[in-house]
Amino acid sequence: MEWTRRALLASGSSHLFGRAKPKIRGCILWPVRATSRTVWLVVQLHTDSGISGLGEASDAFGFASTSAAQAREMEQALAAFANLVKGRSPLEIAAYREAAAPLARAGGLLAATAYSAIEQALWDLAGQTLGVPTHSLFGGAIRQRIPLYANINRATTDRSPAGFAASARQAVAEGYKALKAAPWDGYLRISASQGIDCTRAIREAVGPAIDVMVDAHSNFTVAESVRVARELEPARLRWYEEPVAPTRVAETVEIARQIRQPLAGGEFLFGVSGFLPLCQEKAVAIIMPDVKHCGGLLEMTHIAAMAGAHGVSVAPHNPSGPVATTASLHAIAGLGNCEILELQWGEVAWRGELLGPPERVTAGQMEIPQRPGFGISWNEKLASRYRL
Numbered sequence: 001m002e003w004t005r006r007a008l009l010a011s012g013s014s015h016l017f018g019r020a021k022p023k024i025r026g027c028i029l030w031p032v033r034a035t036s037r038t039v040w041l042v043v044q045l046h047t048d049s050g051i052s053g054l055g056e057a058s059d060a061f062g063f064a065s066t067s068a069a070q071a072r073e074m075e076q077a078l079a080a081f082a083n084l085v086k087g088r089s090p091l092e093i094a095a096y097r098e099a100a101a102p103l104a105r106a107g108g109l110l111a112a113t114a115y116s117a118i119e120q121a122l123w124d125l126a127g128q129t130l131g132v133p134t135h136s137l138f139g140g141a142i143r144q145r146i147p148l149y150a151n152i153n154r155a156t157t158d159r160s161p162a163g164f165a166a167s168a169r170q171a172v173a174e175g176y177k178a179l180k181a182a183p184w185d186g187y188l189r190i191s192a193s194q195g196i197d198c199t200r201a202i203r204e205a206v207g208p209a210i211d212v213m214v215d216a217h218s219n220f221t222v223a224e225s226v227r228v229a230r231e232l233e234p235a236r237l238r239w240y241e242e243p244v245a246p247t248r249v250a251e252t253v254e255i256a257r258q259i260r261q262p263l264a265g266g267e268f269l270f271g272v273s274g275f276l277p278l279c280q281e282k283a284v285a286i287i288m289p290d291v292k293h294c295g296g297l298l299e300m301t302h303i304a305a306m307a308g309a310h311g312v313s314v315a316p317h318n319p320s321g322p323v324a325t326t327a328s329l330h331a332i333a334g335l336g337n338c339e340i341l342e343l344q345w346g347e348v349a350w351r352g353e354l355l356g357p358p359e360r361v362t363a364g365q366m367e368i369p370q371r372p373g374f375g376i377s378w379n380e381k382l383a384s385r386y387r388l
């Protein structure tokens with residue numbers, strides 16, 4: 001009865017709409033070794049009612065790989081943030097943000113990533129607690145599925161033009177309509193022209209109908225950035241990512257003025273304030289918040305709203321494992337200025353099976369999950385087999 005429900009809510013009862021309201025007990029970290037280049041750090045936030053929420057904290061050390069010592073460091077950072085929600089309801093996300101965001105902002109990438117992982121897990125729990133998919137809590141979805149771009153970089157072990165072309169052809173054969181590579185990785189050993197040759201080879205391999213993007217991983221000076229961009233004009237890039245670090249806003253503006261390709265960037269930035277200069281100065285056409293580092297799902301929606309006000313679009317950075325990919329799907333389900341999500345392509349065959357139901361890509365797209373919370377369970381047995 002309505003009066004009973006109101007009375008229960010008003011009295012701060014442990015029941016919510018007739019459901020038991022869970023309280024958070026603590027978290028555990030699952031470090032999963034995918035390849036020699038990639039470790040996925042998955043966080044499980046446990047409650048006293050038996051349900052648990054998932055978040056992902058990979059790439060917190062500037063690289064996709066993580067050592068056992070770094071995983072322990074992450075465990076400690078996560079424990080500090082989890083302590084702030086211990087004994088609390090997963091519906092108190094605003095309170096968590098208020099208390100924890102200043103610590104995340106002050107603590108660098110490791111703290112920002114730990115903070116964001118706990119935020120993700122809280123949204124998963126909140127959706128499960130209320131019996132709705134997490135994206136419903138942000139206003140619902142405006143699309144049933146989202147196009148992905150295949151990041152072919154890590155799976156391409158043959159770093160020659162032929163190697164990149166082969167990966168690109170394979171991704172397109174699987175149904176992807178967009179792909180990205182970072183052909184200047186290890187720039188000290190690789191010349192600008194080698195990366196240009198690889199990009200041209202990708203374009204030649206896939207033809208004109210596929211979107212091709214390149215990530216320069218902040219390897220260049222302003223002059224090099226401009227020279228490479230001009231040489232790449234015939235490759236018709238959808239975007240040119242981070243030729244210099246996204247914190248170098250003035251330099252990025254200088255590059256933008258001199259080239260024709262749209263610039264993209266911002267993968268390690270935190271919060272609305274972190275992305276504001278790039279948007280205000282029109283330094284980039286596309287910002288790339290990462291749900292693992294930017295402050296989590298709610299912050300991503302705020303960042304997207306701010307970007308929208310500046311005419312900037314959003315393509316979330318997500319060279320991540322399957323949990324961050326699911327969190328990203330929920331965060332962007334209702335964002336009008338987000339058209340595409342990154343997917344790390346071709347790493348290991350068992351990736352999809354880490355989740356139940358298994359992660360699935362169909363014709364280069366992923367469905368927005370409709371089950372309560374994130375709508376996924378964690379395959380502990382498989383994760384144990386590949387534990388770091």
Ligand SMILES: [Mg+2]
Nearest residue numbers: 215241242267
């Ligand atoms: Mg990047």
